[in-house]
Amino acid sequence: MIKDITIGQYFPGKSVVHRMDSRIKMILDLIYLVMLFVSQTFTGLIATMLFIVICYIISDIKLIMIIKSIKPILPLMIFTAILNMLFIGGEKPLFQWWIISIYPEGIRISAFMLIRIIALIVGMSLLTYTTSPIMLTDAIERLLTPLKKLRFPVHELSMMMTIALRFIPTLVEETEKIMSAQKARGADLDTGGIVKRAKALVPVLIPLFVSAFKRANDLATAMECRCYRGGEGRTRMRQLKIAARDIIAVIIVLAVLAGIILLNCFPIFP
């Protein structure tokens, strides 16, 4: 089950999008979000979607990944859409039965919301699909650097993210091992109600915590041995540089944003 979730995964590649500066990519992703919330018309929304699909094609990411990234949260989205449909009122109901009445405005708004959320997830996924976790944390650290003046622990935050990313595969593997070991002792992890299952997990969770603490302790000593002393006076091997492709990307995205805003003012379709 854990393996089916594609959100947050990274697919190594050599496309232009892969090679872009991760800071720029992150900022452009934020602009894309703005685009989504700025566009007030279906045309605008569809144009934004189209734009992100083109980005997927340029990045060499298979379009099936779009569907895969939406799949796990689809039920939740449909549920919200239905709620929206039921509760948004209008002038003339399209359909009425018992206390349920559905208005055209309701359908319009919930469809709008649905597309918007899908576009949002698809756009965010593209960032993680094309950027390695280490580049992402790097980008976050560097983009947040101004906050250091406000005593925000930027370096510590990015260090924590790096370590978390480093240990997720290790801990997943460890969990599987402990589960096998407890199953071999007759643990019944797969049947019964929620309470029973939760209780059955105790023999898995306790060893997992014990080992995580031991790992944390070992890692802290190892980091000390390698002269770690926080972000103070630290240099970085990887230097981020803005290239021509980054500037071109910024221009294109800004142009699309301008287009969307224009569409709001002069809608092609109402």
Add this chain to the structure above:
Amino acid sequence: MDIIRTENLCYDYVTTDDEGNVTGRNPALKNVNLSIPEGQFLAVLGHNGCGKSTLAKHFNAILTPTEGKVFVDGIDTSCEEKLFEIRRTVGMVFQNPDNQLVATIVEEDVAFAPENLGVPPKEIRERVDSALKQVDMYEFREHAPHQLSGGQKQRVAIAGIIAMQPRCIVMDEPTAMLDPKGRKEVMSTIKRLNREQGITVILITHYMEEAAQADRVIVMDKGSVIMDDEPHRIFSREKELKAVGLDVPQVTELCCMLKDGGVDISAEIIFEEECSAAISELSLKKKTADIIREKIPETKKDAEEAARLENVTYKYSIGTPFEKTAVDNVNLTVFRGEFIGIIGHTGSGKSTLIQHLNGLIKPTSGTVFIDNADIHSKDVKIRDIRFKVGIVFQYSEHQLFEETVSEDIAYGPKNMGLSEEEVKKRVEEAAEVMGISKLLEKSPFELSGGQQRRVALAGVLAMNPEMLILDEPAAGLDPKGRNLILSLISNYHKKSGKTILLISHSMEDIVKYAEKVLVMNKGKIYKFDYIDNVFDDTESLVSIGLDVPQITRLSHKLRESGIDIGSDIYTTERAAQRLLSLM
């Protein structure tokens, strides 16, 4: 000039109560005086808890002395302003390769230390590349640590230290958690760094063959250094070493045996080359030994079948580019009461194979029979199979979770739905078998590693399974702990007559305890027979990349120089006996 010098170094572990008052002092180091000249390769031996890790942590100021002084390159380690200078001079590599890598990409991890030291980016790049080349991991620079093998991870950890350009590296059991291949990789890296770069190496290890390669060996016991000499002279003191729970290389043991048998041979021999040369110089009556072997027992006709695998194949990640056949069309019959050793290098499919026997893994194709019943058929409850076939996994101490040892052992029996008295009885019996009856009311987390391992074993024994499968039960323990746990298992086998399957990388251990051996290679059974039949042709085992005992390698060397003591040498006793027959 000495890179490290200690003066009357004492260190106490202090226990305190909740208010911070000292409740007890536990001396870990007593008056250690040591000087280590630059460029030396020093090995530190001693059983678990003798204070060697505590000593190592003093060498780069992770700990500072309770009394006495430690100097690193002339700097007192208690001097806090010089802390980073000390740690840059003396780097440290630890046992668990997973717990010392920080970053998600190999080269980023190697860059960690120079980044901390504020080295300019361009120079970091150069240092990282050169460090990775020195440990032979350059082509893996963009891999994630979890994609690497243990030996590779450990080499990355070493590269991460080299990137600081230290003058000394302290390694605390760097090979304890690795397979034979990983151990060899790490050892050759260590030796190269010492010989070619002139880096001082301090290696803590439980493997006598590794210590034998050092320039100097110190032996610790109860917080003191009790021996300090050149390895040949250290290992010739066989009896003293065994008294403090240590071992000697097999060839040294052989020479001692020959000496006891009246042969004029030096006991200061630690390598097979030396031993082979020394034996060649002896005046031998003849050059070929008569091979008289005990008759190999035939499988009893009335032997009851305990488990059978029929055409079992298991594939990982079917339908993805990572598809891999872990177990390839295996047919295997295990009879009741057998003690079978399973060997094969990492990735040969042995761990996957055994998990078929209690249904943790369902074969992609083929059938698993336990007591003549297909365990994946509808009328067999898989949990009942788990109680019949107990598996103790590698590093089984990681599965402990209860508040007390007895509750932890009771977990399995309770899952079986046994009555309270029966559970209690089972716990007591299992604890007795594993020699932990006195620990029952303690928390499993306050025990030593070896004791925890025995608790975990007892937890499976308490289910009273008909077949017991152990995956590397002695991994990572010191020689004394290894022998203890293996002999406890062997005694249990003799007393209970249960079927036992033991996976081990160490052929020495398998030949000592098992009656049959199963050799796995590339997912297939390479050989499965009585020990003497399998080890009849040790050269073929070497050819599939198995790590054979040192004494076996010696027999191959001797044959090259014209002395044939048989191709079935795998114990020191047999080698000694054959050699004595030549005198």
